[in-house]
Structure formats: C-alpha cells, structure tokens
Amino acid sequence: MPKGSAQERVDAILRLGAECIVTDMNYDDTVRFTMQTAQKNGWEVVQDTAWDGYTKIPTWIMQGYATLADEAVEQMASMGIARPTHVFLQAGVGAMAGGVLGYLADVYGAHNLHSVIVEPELADCIYRSGVKGQIVNVGGDMATIMAGLACGEPNPLGWELLRNCSTQFISCQDAVAALGMRVLGNPLGHDPRVISGESGAVGLGALAAIHYHPQREALMNKLQLDSDSIVLVISTEGDTDVKHYREVVWAGKHPAAL
Numbered sequence: 001m002p003k004g005s006a007q008e009r010v011d012a013i014l015r016l017g018a019e020c021i022v023t024d025m026n027y028d029d030t031v032r033f034t035m036q037t038a039q040k041n042g043w044e045v046v047q048d049t050a051w052d053g054y055t056k057i058p059t060w061i062m063q064g065y066a067t068l069a070d071e072a073v074e075q076m077a078s079m080g081i082a083r084p085t086h087v088f089l090q091a092g093v094g095a096m097a098g099g100v101l102g103y104l105a106d107v108y109g110a111h112n113l114h115s116v117i118v119e120p121e122l123a124d125c126i127y128r129s130g131v132k133g134q135i136v137n138v139g140g141d142m143a144t145i146m147a148g149l150a151c152g153e154p155n156p157l158g159w160e161l162l163r164n165c166s167t168q169f170i171s172c173q174d175a176v177a178a179l180g181m182r183v184l185g186n187p188l189g190h191d192p193r194v195i196s197g198e199s200g201a202v203g204l205g206a207l208a209a210i211h212y213h214p215q216r217e218a219l220m221n222k223l224q225l226d227s228d229s230i231v232l233v234i235s236t237e238g239d240t241d242v243k244h245y246r247e248v249v250w251a252g253k254h255p256a257a258l
Helices: 007-015 027-041 056-078 095-108 125-132 156-165 174-185 198-212 216-223 242-249
Strands: 086-090 114-120 168-172 231-233
Touching: 056 095, 056 156, 086 095, 086 198, 095 114, 095 156, 114 125, 114 174, 114 198, 125 156, 125 168, 168 198, 174 198, 174 242, 198 216, 198 231
Parallel strands: 086 114, 086 231, 114 168
Antiparallel strands: none
16 A cells, blocks of 8 residues: 555455555555566556556456446436436546446437546656657545545556546635545435545535635636536445544544635
C-alpha cells in the first residue's frame, strides 16, 4: 500500500491473513514496485491500472466495475426513472469511472448523458488530461484525504472512455469530499442514510458544493443542472477508516465554506 495508508485499512487486510506492506512511495510508484517484485518472484499482479503489455486483467476489472452501472440502471428502472440526466463519477486512475461511464453510454447514449468526473485537486491527472486532450501524469505526494483517488497516472483504457464520453472534469479540495460524507450521513426527510468514505462521497460532495457556491447559478448553467435534473452518484467506499470518518462527520474536520 502507498505511504500514508491508514492503519485501520492495513489492519483490515492483515485480519484476512494477508501480508500488507506500506511503502514510502506514492500510489503509482508503489504499483511499479509491486510489478517489479512480482516479476522477480513469478507472481501475478491483479491491478486496475494498465500499461503496455498489461491490459487483460485491468479490462476484466473495468468490466467488473460496470456491474455498478448495471445495478444502478436496474434500480432506477424499478423507481420509474427512464434515465439520469447527469452522472458524477469519482476518478483515481479512471478505471471505475471509465467502466461505469462506458456502460452508461452504451445503455443511454453518451450524447444523452451529462457526465462529470471528479478528482482531488492534488491528484487530478484525469482533469489535466481532459484540459490537454491527452494523458497527463501528476507526481509528488498527492496529499489528500481521498486516499483511494490519490493516483497520478491515468489508466489508458479508462482514459479513452473518459476522453470520448465525459462532458466535464472537476478538480476539488478535500473539503468537498468531507461535505459529501456529512450530507450522505445526515439525510433529509425519508432519504436513506449512506455511510460513505472520503473517496466514495466526493461525487455527491461536488454536487452539494455547487449548490452552496456563491456562483451557483453560473455553475449550474454550465453543468446544465436545474430542478428537473436526475443526478446519478455512486458511493464506492464505506467508513474503512472509522476514526477519520468520525473526525469528519462528527467533529467537522475539513469544513466547507457554505
């Protein structure tokens, strides 16, 4: 696991009987270290990012991520929703976002869906790639509470889908993810409570941050959001670091300026 990994997440892996090594490197360098170690020992790497000569397993994993979209489509149909107008998806290397968006684009048509990809501002390789129109890598520590999204090098398989099907890209601060965690954990009316971790809540957090932003009207116009919008968000992480979850949701860590 990359440096800075929460001890609770390490302990969860150890309880399964696995060995867990925390490196002093960021995510992308840790992946390279893992690959080198596997090659020396004749091990198989199961990883959702891809590179030249390593695409089969990442493709399978992206197909697995697509089941999230398949289940969401089924759930929306049972609620009488023909299709969402928008989807907000969080991205690390872009495998989950690419797999989900590719499925939704196939079902609804990319032109019928306003898709927004959300990332941490210090690990916004997909955002920067979107601006430039080609893959851009981000290096350094990429310090963010969204540990599951702290990735600096896009998966080229996912990037191809995101480049062709995404409408917009958003780079956001940690406070946006924290806002999403609090909103999901404290619902209004009869909405269900969702326990969502930092990396899982940032999509809803971005939507809420737009609602509270001083330039709300301009942002909503740019995103084509209005009172008739149906926005799909997917939480991909629970409270896998309970201590930090409570610091955010109970104690107000990383407050958002509302």
